[in-house]
Amino acid sequence: MRLRDREARLMTDRLFSDRRDAGRVLAGLLGHYRGLPGVVVLGLSRGGVPVAYEVATALGHPLDVLLVRKLRTPGREELAMGAIAGGGVIVLDEDVVRGLGLQSDTIRQVAEREARELARRERAYRGGTPAADLSGKTVIMVDDGLATGASMRAAVRAVRQRKPARIVVAVPAAPESTCQELSALVDEAVCATTPTPFFSVGESYWNFTQTADEEVRRLLRTAASARAGASPARTDLAILRSELVPAQDGVPPDEVLFDIVGDARFVLIGEASHGTHEFYAARARMTRRLIEEKGFVAVAVEADWPDAYRVNRYVRGRGDDATAEEALRGFQRFPAWMWRNADVLEFAGWLREHNERLGERARAGFYGLDLYSLHRSAGEVVAYLEKVDPGAAERARGRYSCFDHSDGDDGQAYGFAAAFGAGESCERRVIDQLVDLQRNALRYQRAQGLLGEDDFFHAERNAAVVAAAERYYRTMFGGRVSSWNLRDRHMADTLFALAEHLGWQCGEPARIVVWAHNSHLGDARATEMGARGELNLGRLVREHTPEDCRLIGFTTYTGTVTAADDWGRPAERKNVRPALPDSVEELFHEVGHKEFLVDFAHSADAADVLRRALLERAIGVVYRPGTERQSHYFQTRLSDQFDAVIHIDETGALEPLERTARWERGEVPETYPVAV
Secondary structure: OOOOOHHHOOOOOOOEOOHHHHHHHHHHHOHHHOOOOOEEEEEEOOOHHHHHHHHHHHHOOOEEEEOEEEEEEOOEEEEEEEEEEOOOEEEEOHHHHHHHOOOHHHHHHHHHHHHHHHHHHHHHHHOOOOOOOOOOOEEEEEOOOOOOOHHHHHHHHHHHOOOOOEEEEEEEEOOHHHHHHHHOOOOEEEEEEOOOOOOOHHHHEOOOOOOOHHHHHHHHHHHHHHHOOOOHHHHHHHHHHHHOEEOEOOEOOHHHHHHHHOOOOEEEEOOOEOOEHHHHHHHHHHHHHHHHHHOOOEEEEEEEHHHHHHHHHHHOOOOOOOOHHHHHHHOOOOOHHHOOEHHHHHHHHHHHHHHHOOOHHHOOEEEEEEOOOHHHHHHHHHHHHHHHOHHHHHHHHHHHHHHHHHOOOOOHHHHHHHHOOOOOOOHHHHHHHHHHHHHOHHHHHHHHHHHHHHHHHHHHHHHHHHHHHHHHHHHHHHOOOOHHHHHHHHHHHHHHHHHHHHHHHHOOOOOEEEEOOHHHHOOHHHEHHHHOOOOOHHHHHHHHOOOOEEEEEEEEEEEEEEEEOOOOOOOEEEEEOOOOOOEHHHHHHHHOOOEEEEEOOOOHHHHHHOOOOEEEEOEOOEOOHHHHHHHHEEEEOHHHHOOEEEEEEEEOEOOEOOOOHHHHHOOOOOOOOOOO
16 A cells, blocks of 8 residues: 555545535425426525525525524423424424423423524524515425424424415435425425434534524525625625735735734645645745744744754754755655755745844754654664764664664555554554653753754654654554544644744744645644544644634645656646636636635635635645546635635646656646647
């Protein structure tokens, strides 16, 4: 098994991506109502409204909201004893009432409280606009799903009081028994799916977060505007156009960037692909400004610790390399071009020049967060100990010798053998080595003098890399723990350890910029990753320092990218296909601006637009246009994933320092030989 480009692993076993997706499916089952006169679509508040919006839009009928609240049993809030709908209609679950011996006074108190909440929401949602006239109409009642059906039964009774001609109930998911019961109460019941066994409505969705009042109001306004002749898509576009900030070459003005960053200690700046020049160049320019003007003291990147530390020595004037290009020669493992490229070369040269004007303690460094360098990191630990404690170096060499049979592949052969019992496990040995090193920290640092702190920290982090890499490669094949989670936890641990080390040296909290792929830096909880139980660096940093970090992403619509056909294959300059419909990238393309930034903290309406689930593209070091939807797209709520996003509509390929003939030639256009 080879290492895979995990940024684009995108499948989910949920039936619907979100409520809007479920609504589009449901609309297809209700197509016989399209264009009929006298039809009104009602969404049960709140979760039914996004579903009903898609139904009403697809069928071309007006949308209204019907307010329904569960009556929760006092002391057992997860258990509903019934439901209440507008107009004072109450439906009780007699089994619950009798089984728990609930008294009428208790029921009345709960009903009165929920009636007050219904009245509040009625005012909040409609703002004085009268409810739709249902008399003589066909009413399609939509919710996001049913369990017992109590809320829907209350809603049906409330609607029946308004004398409709016909009542249709439509839901994306419900138990088959509930659908059959409702079929006897209304003229038609449409249940898109009836999962067996049925556990809960939320199990049918990967994104089942609570629908906010603001979203209900926005969808009702948008639907009304569409009925008046305005396009819902244009409404969203108008909001984005009014909220965007121009970003020349992907870089916002200083005042905008500094306002977004504020006093945050961790600024995580992503990339939608590992091989796009504009992402690297814009990220480097923003980082330069943060180092120059805001006191940031380090750049931590999605790269192996020993390779990046060679660059760190160069930019801080400590290494043996005479030029930035020599310092980047440590990057040899695929994909070397991720860091051996023209943009990183330029940034490393600038950082060296910047640091030469500063004292030793004030110089900014360059560090790696990743864990693939098992053998190289083991070698760095031994080399350090040979200088400060030759006896300990010999012990370390003995402990790490259990990896000797897998030398040359950075751990995959070891992981395969250890996972399936065909080889020795090194787990205990690498942990013992890390503990042994930490136990002697003070003695080793004193032996080296002023530079001892940094040298010991470098050795300790390498020992931590070996321990993390050993577990990563073993679990990658053993399947006991998600190797993705192990990798991102290691990156987070390294980042926090780096911040503590630099903060102790500087005498104040260290401020660090992080460079990595969007899939690592955007909060996983807002994407399909979270539905699969995967976490990432962005989520871990947010949880660790919720008020002290900023997550900034990049997107692009089309262009070219440096990527390989498969892991370990040569880099090529490939064409990036125009983004798919219903994607973030397509929506941003329709905005009609070449490049811009959207700041969600200061643009509430734009954040609301981009809180609905959309596709987002993720190209790693491998790009497979032939299976793009499956290989490179996932669902996201963009404004929850990031604090701000920069869009560059057309981008170009990153320029490797070693340009192969295949990269120089590029990819033949899809229109060849017609294109000229």
